[in-house]
Amino acid sequence: RNLTLLESQSFAVNMFKGQINPSQVFPFPSVLNEEQTQFLQELVPPISKFFEEVNDPMKNDSLEKVEDSTMEGLKEMGAFGLQVPTDLGGVGLTNTQYARLVEIVGKHDLGVGITLGAHQSIGFKGILLFGNSAQKEKYLPKLASGETLAAFCLTEPSSGSDAASIRTTATLSPCGKHYLLNGGKIWISNGGLAEIFTVFAKMPIKDEKTGEMKDKITAFIVERSFGGVTHGPPEQKMGIKASNTAEVYFDNVPVPVENVLGEVGGGFKVAMSILNNGRFGMAAALSGTMKGVISQAVDHAANRVQFGSKIHTYGVIQEKLARMAMLQYVTESMAYMISGNMDSGSKDYHIEAAISKIFASEAAWEVADECIQVMGGMGFMKGSGVERVMRDLRIFRIFEGTNDILRLFVALNGFQDAGKHLKSLQKAMKNPLGNAGLLAGEVTKRVRRRAGLSTGLTLQGSIHPELSYSGDLAVNAIEHFGVTIENMLFKHGKNILHEQFVLKRVADSAIDLYAMIVVLSRASRSLSQGHASAQHEKILCETWCVEANDRIMKNVRDLKSNSTTQIFKNIKAISAAMVENGGTVSPHPLGF
Amino acid sequence: MSRVLVGVKRVIDYAVKVRVKPDHSGVVTDGVKHSMNPFCEIAVEEAVKLKEKKLFKEVVAVSCGPAQATETIRTALAMGCDRGIHVEVTGKDYESLGPLQVSKIFAALAKKEEASLVILGKQAIDDDCNQTGQMTAALLDWPQGTFASEVEIEGDKVKVVREIDGGLETIKINMPAVVTADLRLNTPRYATLPNIMKAKKKKIANMKPADLGVDIVSRLEVLRVDEPPTRLAGVKVETVDDLVAKLKESGTI
Numbered sequence: 143r144n145l146t147l148l149e150s151q152s153f154a155v156n157m158f159k160g161q162i163n164p165s166q167v168f169p170f171p172s173v174l175n176e177e178q179t180q181f182l183q184e185l186v187p188p189i190s191k192f193f194e195e196v197n198d199p200m201k202n203d204s205l206e207k208v209e210d211s212t213m214e215g216l217k218e219m220g221a222f223g224l225q226v227p228t229d230l231g232g233v234g235l236t237n238t239q240y241a242r243l244v245e246i247v248g249k250h251d252l253g254v255g256i257t258l259g260a261h262q263s264i265g266f267k268g269i270l271l272f273g274n275s276a277q278k279e280k281y282l283p284k285l286a287s288g289e290t291l292a293a294f295c296l297t298e299p300s301s302g303s304d305a306a307s308i309r310t311t312a313t314l315s316p317c318g319k320h321y322l323l324n325g326g327k328i329w330i331s332n333g334g335l336a337e338i339f340t341v342f343a344k345m346p347i348k349d350e351k352t353g354e355m356k357d358k359i360t361a362f363i364v365e366r367s368f369g370g371v372t373h374g375p376p377e378q379k380m381g382i383k384a385s386n387t388a389e390v391y392f393d394n395v396p397v398p399v400e401n402v403l404g405e406v407g408g409g410f411k412v413a414m415s416i417l418n419n420g421r422f423g424m425a426a427a428l429s430g431t432m433k434g435v436i437s438q439a440v441d442h443a444a445n446r447v448q449f450g451s452k453i454h455t456y457g458v459i460q461e462k463l464a465r466m467a468m469l470q471y472v473t474e475s476m477a478y479m480i481s482g483n484m485d486s487g488s489k490d491y492h493i494e495a496a497i498s499k500i501f502a503s504e505a506a507w508e509v510a511d512e513c514i515q516v517m518g519g520m521g522f523m524k525g526s527g528v529e530r531v532m533r534d535l536r537i538f539r540i541f542e543g544t545n546d547i548l549r550l551f552v553a554l555n556g557f558q559d560a561g562k563h564l565k566s567l568q569k570a571m572k573n574p575l576g577n578a579g580l581l582a583g584e585v586t587k588r589v590r591r592r593a594g595l596s597t598g599l600t601l602q603g604s605i606h607p608e609l610s611y612s613g614d615l616a617v618n619a620i621e622h623f624g625v626t627i628e629n630m631l632f633k634h635g636k637n638i639l640h641e642q643f644v645l646k647r648v649a650d651s652a653i654d655l656y657a658m659i660v661v662l663s664r665a666s667r668s669l670s671q672g673h674a675s676a677q678h679e680k681i682l683c684e685t686w687c688v689e690a691n692d693r694i695m696k697n698v699r700d701l702k703s704n705s706t707t708q709i710f711k712n713i714k715a716i717s718a719a720m721v722e723n724g725g726t727v728s729p730h731p732l733g734f
Numbered sequence: 735m736s737r738v739l740v741g742v743k744r745v746i747d748y749a750v751k752v753r754v755k756p757d758h759s760g761v762v763t764d765g766v767k768h769s770m771n772p773f774c775e776i777a778v779e780e781a782v783k784l785k786e787k788k789l790f791k792e793v794v795a796v797s798c799g800p801a802q803a804t805e806t807i808r809t810a811l812a813m814g815c816d817r818g819i820h821v822e823v824t825g826k827d828y829e830s831l832g833p834l835q836v837s838k839i840f841a842a843l844a845k846k847e848e849a850s851l852v853i854l855g856k857q858a859i860d861d862d863c864n865q866t867g868q869m870t871a872a873l874l875d876w877p878q879g880t881f882a883s884e885v886e887i888e889g890d891k892v893k894v895v896r897e898i899d900g901g902l903e904t905i906k907i908n909m910p911a912v913v914t915a916d917l918r919l920n921t922p923r924y925a926t927l928p929n930i931m932k933a934k935k936k937k938i939a940n941m942k943p944a945d946l947g948v949d950i951v952s953r954l955e956v957l958r959v960d961e962p963p964t965r966l967a968g969v970k971v972e973t974v975d976d977l978v979a980k981l982k983e984s985g986t987i
Contacts, residue, residue: 181930181931181934183805184805184808184809184812184925184930185927185930187769187809187925188812188924188925188926188927188930189927191924192924196924215924218924218926219924219926219927220926220927220928220931221927224927228931233927233928233931674765
């Protein structure tokens with residue numbers, strides 16, 4: 143029996159196997175038809191105008207809420223139901239159109255961005271993705287108009303990253319008509335404002351195979367009007383102060399069985415799908431945020447004179463501005479590549495989405511930080527508005543899946559697929575004659591790779607000829623990356639799960655690799671289309687690729703070297719001692 | 735008394751830094767952000783408000799220009815106009831299109847559409863002509879209320895409060911009439927996404943000036959466009975005598 147290796151279309155999945163599947167990344171997706179483009183072009187000016195003229199981010203920040211008149215304006219604007227189908231009262235936008243509008247919000251006010259995002263990107267997204275028609279017809283119209291607000295309730299005091307460990311319970315009533323919900327959720331965005339909650343609770347489910355009772359999570363649509371739902375006061379936060387964050391308590395809340403969202407016991411998958419589905423929005427919003435602060439930094443650098451010259455003539459400032467531009471270019475390219483893939487019907491984008499969230503949140507933080515640095519003392523002052531953006535940005539590396547967890551997710555998913563690949567190969571090995579062709583191909587590939595020879599992987603034909611050097615760097619990086627993954631699997635096997643130092647470095651390389659590919663794709667398109675900015679994009683792309691390649695190669699070397707193994711051991715020991723000592727360990731240099 | 739005609743012009747957005755073309759034949763428009771002339775926005779807002787007060791049954795938005803003029807008409811539709819008319823003028827004809835030709839077009843349409851009221855912005859922010867409203871009224875032999883900061887319909891007459899150099903002037907004119915909107919007439923509403931979606935279903939009729947029997951040949955020729963001279967640095971003086979001496983020196987006194 144012949145075995146064919148399972149082919150995913152995701153670029154990221156394939157790069158872990160040292161393969162290039164260009165279908166989702168080349169050419170850069172262009173998914174809007176003429177009507178959708180025209181419609182989107184009409185939406186951008188009024189939304190921009192509203193955020194420039196009506197919304198006051200400083201006021202929202204100091205009031206620690208979105209001004210009432212602004213909320214009303216946003217509701218009238220239709221901003222609360224951007225992706226709800228038009229026949230249910232929404233604007234019916236595709237992911238790409240949504241991304242473009244969310245970019246505007248991100249540029250002006252992330253506090254408002256989270257209020258809108260917590261509502262539609264995660265709050266009621268479950269109803270859009272998993273709701274039956276009765277649920278959709280009942281809830282979506284009022285959610286779309288903003289008459290009711292939504293909130294996503296997963297996190298609990300003892301369950302953050304470890305979402306599967308939640309303790310809120312749902313018990314079926316004796317009459318079998320409703321569940322009783324009991325528990326408490328914390329740090330819920332819109333918690334104090336929402337009428338409709340997507341709540342995750344656990345219940346004992348009979349395992350079909352073993353007959354055992356197991357605790358599984360189910361997702362519910364819960365109305366505040368069911369009774370028993372209360373909330374705490376607004377949390378006082380470092381940033382996104384305008385967004386309401388509160389604890390939400392469920393005390394014997396009766397939830398009708400019709401309000402189960404998705405399958406009974408299938409709640410974990412619902413939660414992960416919702417978060418996965420909304421992730422591209424974050425990259426889009428943050429690419430807008432970065433554009434905004436970059437304009438301020440450039441404006442300052444182009445006008446400020448010190449030591450007799452405008453400061454943008456100095457190399458140190460030039461490097462800051464250029465790096466800010468590259469980080470924004472990568473983020474923007476990732477956001478629209480992923481939204482384009484999703485709009486084209488791809489279901490296989492979870493690794494890319496996670497990569498984009500990690501990249502965007504860290505890039506935005508760095509860009510805002512450097513903007514303040516370029517502006518000097520002015521950057522530190524409230525009046526400039528950048529310190530607020532910085533405070534708003536900090537949470538983006540934490541919520542919706544901390545970047546640390548998402549790195550593990552990227553690495554482990556990659557290893558899992560690569561592992562399956564190797565397992566299929568192992569199976570093929572048991573029947574070599576029947577799978578001779580497959581095995582021969584794989585053997586040749588491995589032999590060539592280990593000899594440092596190219597295996598014929600190429601991006602020729604996908605990228606513009608002017609970018610062929612950077613393309614070669616990317617191919618070389620993918621080959622080395624693939625070998626590293628295999629070596630790690632051979633070395634650690636299933637225990638790779640516990641090797642977090644390895645996983646982090648693998649994830650960092652994966653992120654850099656995907657970033658290289660997206661800018662190659664975007665810059666290729668600009669060159670092919672003869673854009674006025676194409677040459678500028680070419681140098682952004684080339685600079686990024688050279689430096690990303692260096693980082694990837696360093697990670698590849700580190701993962702091979704013995705000195706790094708020693709470093710990992712040292713890290714473990716240092717951390718253990720700190721925990722034992724309740725802080726730093728070494729005694730004071732002065733002895734007291 | 736059922737129909738209002740509103741003229742809307744697509745101009746370079748007010749926030750854009752305008753640059754003169756290297757050949758000095760005009761300003762750079764390619765790839766530059768355009769939007770509805772701010773005074774036209776005020777005119778549309780006034781017309782829609784009058785319709786909402788049930789004083790008129792229909793508001794028709796009109797724009798003269800190339801294909802992109804329909805974007806401006808759609809903005810007017812999103813603000814509440816009922817339908818649009820796009821009078822197609824392209825290329826060299828569009829470059830030389832000015833108030834006289836546009837007012838001929840509006841006059842023809844006002845008659846064809848049996849409009850009771852024509853509302854225009856007082857001037858466009860690109861050419862600052864401040865002529866189209868006045869010429870349209872003259873061609874139609876209709877009364878005009880220009881620089882309006884307040885408009886009130888009283889039966890078959892219009893009461894217009896006009897902003898003039900000396901202050902405010904209130905006049906009462908018979909309909910049909912032409913009114914031009916000034917800055918303080920109203921604050922234009924934001925086009926909401928639901929209204930933009932509704933506007934997609936509204937009709938925009940397409941026609942050429944010839945269909946209206948209008949000759950758009952220009953009697954003007956633009957010879958040259960230049961940027962304003964760069965402002966020279968000032969000079970500080972210590973005393974009044976120094977000031978007088980410097981002014982004499984420069985030939986100012």
